[in-house]
Amino acid sequence: MDYQSMFTFMLEMAGTIAFAASGAMVGAQRGMDIFGVCVLGVVTAVGGGATRDIILGIVPPGMFQDPLYTIVATVTSCIVFAVMYWKQELLEGGNRLVYDKVMLVMDTVGLGVFTVMGVDKGISQGYMGRTFFLVFLGTVTGVGGGLIRDMMAGVPPYIFVRHIYACASIVGAIACVWIYRLWGGVPAMVIGTVVVILIRYLAAHYRWNLPRLRRE
Amino acid sequence: MDYQSMFTFMLEMAGTIAFAASGAMVGAQRGMDIFGVCVLGVVTAVGGGATRDIILGIVPPGMFQDPLYTIVATVTSCIVFAVMYWKQELLEGGNRLVYDKVMLVMDTVGLGVFTVMGVDKGISQGYMGRTFFLVFLGTVTGVGGGLIRDMMAGVPPYIFVRHIYACASIVGAIACVWIYRLWGGVPAMVIGTVVVILIRYLAAHYRWNLPRLRRE
Amino acid sequence: MDYQSMFTFMLEMAGTIAFAASGAMVGAQRGMDIFGVCVLGVVTAVGGGATRDIILGIVPPGMFQDPLYTIVATVTSCIVFAVMYWKQELLEGGNRLVYDKVMLVMDTVGLGVFTVMGVDKGISQGYMGRTFFLVFLGTVTGVGGGLIRDMMAGVPPYIFVRHIYACASIVGAIACVWIYRLWGGVPAMVIGTVVVILIRYLAAHYRWNLPRLRRE
Numbered sequence: 189m190d191y192q193s194m195f196t197f198m199l200e201m202a203g204t205i206a207f208a209a210s211g212a213m214v215g216a217q218r219g220m221d222i223f224g225v226c227v228l229g230v231v232t233a234v235g236g237g238a239t240r241d242i243i244l245g246i247v248p249p250g251m252f253q254d255p256l257y258t259i260v261a262t263v264t265s266c267i268v269f270a271v272m273y274w275k276q277e278l279l280e281g282g283n284r285l286v287y288d289k290v291m292l293v294m295d296t297v298g299l300g301v302f303t304v305m306g307v308d309k310g311i312s313q314g315y316m317g318r319t320f321f322l323v324f325l326g327t328v329t330g331v332g333g334g335l336i337r338d339m340m341a342g343v344p345p346y347i348f349v350r351h352i353y354a355c356a357s358i359v360g361a362i363a364c365v366w367i368y369r370l371w372g373g374v375p376a377m378v379i380g381t382v383v384v385i386l387i388r389y390l391a392a393h394y395r396w397n398l399p400r401l402r403r404e
Numbered sequence: 405m406d407y408q409s410m411f412t413f414m415l416e417m418a419g420t421i422a423f424a425a426s427g428a429m430v431g432a433q434r435g436m437d438i439f440g441v442c443v444l445g446v447v448t449a450v451g452g453g454a455t456r457d458i459i460l461g462i463v464p465p466g467m468f469q470d471p472l473y474t475i476v477a478t479v480t481s482c483i484v485f486a487v488m489y490w491k492q493e494l495l496e497g498g499n500r501l502v503y504d505k506v507m508l509v510m511d512t513v514g515l516g517v518f519t520v521m522g523v524d525k526g527i528s529q530g531y532m533g534r535t536f537f538l539v540f541l542g543t544v545t546g547v548g549g550g551l552i553r554d555m556m557a558g559v560p561p562y563i564f565v566r567h568i569y570a571c572a573s574i575v576g577a578i579a580c581v582w583i584y585r586l587w588g589g590v591p592a593m594v595i596g597t598v599v600v601i602l603i604r605y606l607a608a609h610y611r612w613n614l615p616r617l618r619r620e
Numbered sequence: 621m622d623y624q625s626m627f628t629f630m631l632e633m634a635g636t637i638a639f640a641a642s643g644a645m646v647g648a649q650r651g652m653d654i655f656g657v658c659v660l661g662v663v664t665a666v667g668g669g670a671t672r673d674i675i676l677g678i679v680p681p682g683m684f685q686d687p688l689y690t691i692v693a694t695v696t697s698c699i700v701f702a703v704m705y706w707k708q709e710l711l712e713g714g715n716r717l718v719y720d721k722v723m724l725v726m727d728t729v730g731l732g733v734f735t736v737m738g739v740d741k742g743i744s745q746g747y748m749g750r751t752f753f754l755v756f757l758g759t760v761t762g763v764g765g766g767l768i769r770d771m772m773a774g775v776p777p778y779i780f781v782r783h784i785y786a787c788a789s790i791v792g793a794i795a796c797v798w799i800y801r802l803w804g805g806v807p808a809m810v811i812g813t814v815v816v817i818l819i820r821y822l823a824a825h826y827r828w829n830l831p832r833l834r835r836e
Contacts, residue, residue, distance in 0.1 A: 221829060248753060258752070272833055341776075344434065536684070537687075559774075615654055
């Protein structure tokens with residue numbers, strides 16, 4: 189494994205862990221048992237990629253070609269559950285703030301990496317010319333897992349109500365597609381990831397939100 | 405483009421706009437931001453057809469072959485959001501009644517057109533002999549988008565609780581399949597659409613509802 | 621039809637009826653009309669298998685090759701609805717206990733049969749070597765219908781909150797995969813089914829539950 193794939197792999201792992209942890213926390217807070225918590229963690233981590241593969245006609249989806257991501261997501265979910273079960277105080281007070289910051293960074297990295305991975309997968313299947321389709325694939329890979337998580341948990345989908353989450357993914361995917369055509373894969377994936385992370389970070393820091401109706 | 409395809413195209417556009425508007429309104433009322441509103445609008449408009457294509461093994465689904473429908477649905481959703489955001493009074497009082505009537509007509513046309521399109525797609529894939537499968541494809545194309553919309557928005561699926569909505573689609577699909585075999589495609593699509601519109605209109609006008617349990 | 625397929629067929633029918641009845645009851649209790657009740661019954665009965673087929677790339681899914689299961693599920697749902705509509709007293713008092721017992725037995729048989737059917741389908745598609753994928757296919761076939769039912773009805777997914785339901789399916793699927801490799805298909809399917817039934821029965825009897833967070 190060369191430097192570049194090693195780097196990609198580590199980013200993917202960070203994203204998988206962060207997504208799995210976010211799914212596991214939603215499940216635990218909704219009173220699910222440890223099985224439900226693990227399913228929600230796994231679905232959040234690999235659901236976006238699996239949806240993309242079904243749309244692309246790649247069957248069985250990639251998550252079954254290489255179970256490593258599912259295993260990592262399951263272990264992460266179990267750890268999150270164990271901590272919340274026995275050591276809830278670890279997630280309170282000052283620790284909570286540290287935890288939230290770490291999760292935000294990882295989740296943001298995951299969003300960026302998964303988005304460009306989705307675009308890359310579409311290009312490798314021969315859809316280089318289809319800008320709209322590629323951007324959709326990138327966004328589904330990035331935000332699809334979180335959407336399925338929220339539908340399963342019966343909570344209002346996070347990506348529809350909070351911050352510039354999905355928009356970061358869309359803008360990053362567009363950047364990735366265009367740079368891919370101009371300069372090739374490596375700069376496209378690096379810059380696409382950076383764009384997603386930058387927008388997401390700025391949105392979280394300055395509390396940017398998209399407009400919505402005031403509910404009476 | 406000949407007269408017939410022009411006519412079909414205009415009906416499809418009416419259906420797409422009506423479905424997108426219904427999705428956008430549900431999203432806006434649930435407090436989603438403009439991105440969520442657009443996703444709900446697009447999903448309602450193209451979700452049924454995409455589900456049908458995945459079941460038929462058409463990958464990538466048709467919505468990615470021709471992004472026009474997605475673009476129309478996105479623009480419609482943005483307009484609905486803008487009106488509800490800045491000009492909510494436009495949707496109140498007497499205007500509201502006019503709006504509801506226009507939406508009902510368009511939604512009904514969309515339901516009819518999408519249903520026969522679904523049957524037609526199944527026949528064009530070589531399933532002429534499979535009545536049950538064709539009726540399913542027609543109904544999924546007609547009501548699938550609304551079902552996904554309601555699952556994403558976390559509201560009880562409209563098609564399960566209100567009026568003779570899905571039944572109109574089923575009866576129209578059955579009519580379409582049988583007439584297709586007897587007289588060919590054009591009469592099948594016209595009569596199928598008319599059957600759906602007629603049942604739906606009568607159901608809305610006379611407030612027909614299917615039986616359900618009284619909830620204590 | 622030889623003895624063995626006859627036996628399998630009867631188990632499958634028992635599972636289909638039990639799953640359809642559980643879906644129909646959830647729908648009726650949520651105030652859905654008879655159409656919604658039927659859809660929920662059918663989805664619960666055939667949804668797991670259809671999801672499995674889409675993941676395996678079998679299109680159209682098996683439920684459309686042979687509509688018998690859908691028809692049985694529809695008829696079952698209509699009967700359940702009719703009983704709850706006109707004869708609700710039949711489901712109260714002592715009868716209720718008998719009904720619950722019958723449903724538990726049938727649901728448990730269905731879970732076992734559908735789980736090993738899912739594993740068998742995966743093996744017949746050439747994935748004998750993929751333990752993880754086969755177990756996933758078995759579990760999706762067993763519990764997928766109930767999960768889609770709960771997502772459509774907007775209730776917290778049963779499989780995530782109650783008893784050792786999904787775990788029974790997972791353990792049975794693992795047993796089935798390993799015995800298949802050692803002794804072939806028939807013992808694998810019989811023992812796999814028995815394992816699921818045994819765990820599920822013991823879990824229901826002794827009220828085993830997986831750990832979950834106490835909600836304040």
